[in-house]
Amino acid sequence: MKGSNATAASTFSEPLRVRQLSHGFESPDGSAVTIFDRLDFSVGHGEIVSIVGRSGAGKSTLFNLISGLLTPQSGVISVGQRADGEAGRIAYMLQKDLMMPWRTVLQNALLGIELYRKVQPDDVASARQMLARYGLGAVADAYPHSLSGGMRQRVALTRTLLVDPTLVLLDEPFSALDYETRLALEDDIIALSARSGTSVVLVTHDIEEAIAMSDRVILLGGRPARIEDQIEIELTTHGPRTAVSAREAPEFRGYHARIWNGLRGQPTSRSAEAAQSSIPAGAVHD
Numbered sequence: 001m002k003g004s005n006a007t008a009a010s011t012f013s014e015p016l017r018v019r020q021l022s023h024g025f026e027s028p029d030g031s032a033v034t035i036f037d038r039l040d041f042s043v044g045h046g047e048i049v050s051i052v053g054r055s056g057a058g059k060s061t062l063f064n065l066i067s068g069l070l071t072p073q074s075g076v077i078s079v080g081q082r083a084d085g086e087a088g089r090i091a092y093m094l095q096k097d098l099m100m101p102w103r104t105v106l107q108n109a110l111l112g113i114e115l116y117r118k119v120q121p122d123d124v125a126s127a128r129q130m131l132a133r134y135g136l137g138a139v140a141d142a143y144p145h146s147l148s149g150g151m152r153q154r155v156a157l158t159r160t161l162l163v164d165p166t167l168v169l170l171d172e173p174f175s176a177l178d179y180e181t182r183l184a185l186e187d188d189i190i191a192l193s194a195r196s197g198t199s200v201v202l203v204t205h206d207i208e209e210a211i212a213m214s215d216r217v218i219l220l221g222g223r224p225a226r227i228e229d230q231i232e233i234e235l236t237t238h239g240p241r242t243a244v245s246a247r248e249a250p251e252f253r254g255y256h257a258r259i260w261n262g263l264r265g266q267p268t269s270r271s272a273e274a275a276q277s278s279i280p281a282g283a284v285h286d
C-alpha cells in the first residue's frame, strides 16, 4: 500500500512495521528536501524502542508519519493487529500535556476515548482506577490548574493509555519535568510495557532516558535520515529493571558512550572500551 493509504492495519505480527518509507518537504527556497529515503524498521510486541538523533534529524516527522498526521510520499507503515484479530491502535503523547482547563482531571483523562466513541460507565470506572494507580485518585474531580507538572503529565499518560493502544508514541514526554518526576514516569512506562505488552516508541534527547527505558535504541542521523546505529540494550539489574536500577547497571556507561559518540558523528564502538570515553554524566544531547 502506498501514498495516501500508507498507514494501515495489517496481519503482520509486529505492532509497527515501517518499510521503504520516503518523505520530504519543500524548503523556503522552493527546493525539495528529502528527510527519509527508503527507511526500514519495526517494533516488536512489548518492546520499548527509543529514537535519538540530532535536532532536525526527522524524529517528529517520523512520528507524524506513523500516527497518520502526515501522509508518506511513498512506502508502507503497517500497524499490526491485536491478538484477538481487532485492528491495532496507536496513541500519541506529546511533550505538552494539553489539558483542557474547563474539564476535570477525570474528564480530561476520558477525552481520548471520547474522540472516537461514546464513553461508557466501564470507561469511567477504568479511568478512575488508572488515575488511582498513578497517584491521582484524590484529584480525579479537581481541575488541572491545581496539579503540578508531573501530575498533569500523568493525566495525559492516563488519557493516552485509556484507549488501550497497541503502540504508544511518546515525543519527549518528560522533558519539561524535574528529574525525580521523570524517573517515576519512566518507571510507569517500563512497568506498563512489562505488564500489558504494549509497545512503545520514544523520541528523546536524553541518552540516559533512552538507555534506562529501552530494549533497543535507534540512532537516526544524516540527510536523508538513516539508521546509523541500532543498539540492543541489555542491563544487569538486581530485580526488575527500574529507572534507577537501569542507571546503576554495569553496562550503562558503555551504551552511553556508544550513543554519545554516534550523535557526535564519531565511529560508534561496539565494545566495552567505549565506556572509557569521557562523557559528562547525565548529558542530554541536543
Ligand SMILES: Nc1ncnc2c1ncn2[C@@H]1O[C@H](COP(=O)(O)OP(=O)(O)OP(=O)(O)O)[C@@H](O)[C@H]1O
Pocket (backbone or CB within 6 Å): 025, 026, 027, 035, 053, 054, 055, 056, 057, 058, 059, 060, 061, 062
Ligand atoms: N512542514 C514542514 N515543512 C518544511 N520543512 C519541515 C516541515 N516539518 C519539518 N520540516 C523539516 O524537516 C526536518 C526534520 O524536522 P523534525 O521536526 O522531524 O526533526 P526532529 O528530529 O524532530 O527535530 P527536534 O529534535 O529539534 O525536535 C527539519 O529540517 C525541519 O525543518
